[in-house]
Amino acid sequence: MKYMKRMDPRIDIPIVNIGDIAFLLIIFFILSSAFMRETYIKLTTPTSGDITRMKDTAVSVSVDLKGDVWLQGTKCSVENLDTGVMALLEGKKDKIVMLKVDKTLAQKQFGPVLMALSKAGAEIALIGNQAK
Amino acid sequence: MRVRRKQYKEAEVIIYSIIDIAFLLLIFFILTTTLAKTAGSKLTIPSGVSDPSRQEEKQIQVNLKASDIYYGERGDHVSLEEFRARLQGENLLARDPSKRIVVLDSTPDVPYDAYFQVVTVIAKAGGVVALVDRSEEAGGDR
Numbered sequence: 001m002k003y004m005k006r007m008d009p010r011i012d013i014p015i016v017n018i019g020d021i022a023f024l025l026i027i028f029f030i031l032s033s034a035f036m037r038e039t040y041i042k043l044t045t046p047t048s049g050d051i052t053r054m055k056d057t058a059v060s061v062s063v064d065l066k067g068d069v070w071l072q073g074t075k076c077s078v079e080n081l082d083t084g085v086m087a088l089l090e091g092k093k094d095k096i097v098m099l100k101v102d103k104t105l106a107q108k109q110f111g112p113v114l115m116a117l118s119k120a121g122a123e124i125a126l127i128g129n130q131a132k
Numbered sequence: 133m134r135v136r137r138k139q140y141k142e143a144e145v146i147i148y149s150i151i152d153i154a155f156l157l158l159i160f161f162i163l164t165t166t167l168a169k170t171a172g173s174k175l176t177i178p179s180g181v182s183d184p185s186r187q188e189e190k191q192i193q194v195n196l197k198a199s200d201i202y203y204g205e206r207g208d209h210v211s212l213e214e215f216r217a218r219l220q221g222e223n224l225l226a227r228d229p230s231k232r233i234v235v236l237d238s239t240p241d242v243p244y245d246a247y248f249q250v251v252t253v254i255a256k257a258g259g260v261v262a263l264v265d266r267s268e269e270a271g272g273d274r
Contacts, residue, residue: 016151018151023154025161026154026161029158050249050255050256051252052173054174096174098172101244102244103243103244103245103248106243106244107239107240108240111263125172125173126174128172128252130171
């Protein structure tokens with residue numbers, strides 16, 4: 001007896017469209033993402049209910065757990081902070097500088113940073129966590 | 133004469149590898165993107181050196197010693213809630229910006245957490261924070 005082999009229809013999953021979606025998502029993430037900058041700087045910002053959401057600014061200064069000052073993610077001395085900030089703000093309409101300070105630091109550590117930013121003519125935006 | 137037709141091969145672009153790259157990029161972007169928005173308080177600090185004529189004007193004086201708040205010329209010891217209420221009572225937003233100055237003096241042991249709470253309350257009330265510079269012997273406020 002002769003058996004006839006059943007011809008299975010070839011299943012073809014169209015993955016070309018998935019590629020299109022992936023590219024669209026990539027474009028979305030490229031345009032909307034703010035990269036995790038300065039994640040290596042160890043600090044915990046304070047929490048307050050009196051702060052509001054604000055957009056990221058071009059210049060950021062951080063003072064970490066040890067009291068080290070970071071300008072745009074690069075270690076910097078307090079003495080050179082004002083000149084560094086001034087150079088970054090030069091020609092910019094927006095003079096806002098984001099300041100992140102570890103909540104455990106004492107005034108003697110963050111006070112000179114505030115003074116240096118004030119001397120540089122920056123508008124200081126103190127960054128913290130919004131209380132829920 | 134019989135002319136033999138030339139057999140054209142169907143051109144095929146292999147896009148499967150491109151899709152793999154696209155997905156790798158997608159994973160990268162998902163992992164590196166921060167979706168949390170930045171929250172903060174904009175601090176208005178008058179720039180330059182102190183103006184002696186301004187010192188004659190009535191300014192709100194706030195002293196911070198460790199985590200304690202002392203309000204006004206008499207130096208009343210207040211809690212953060214009390215400080216907020218008193219500052220709102222001053223109705224700073226209705227005043228001229230030059231008359232919204234809140235002089236903030238703090239001892240070197242004040243933790244940033246306490247300082248931040250006070251500054252954000254002042255900023256929310258519409259105050260202009262004048263920091264007292266103790267680094268100089270003259271002790272002029274900025």
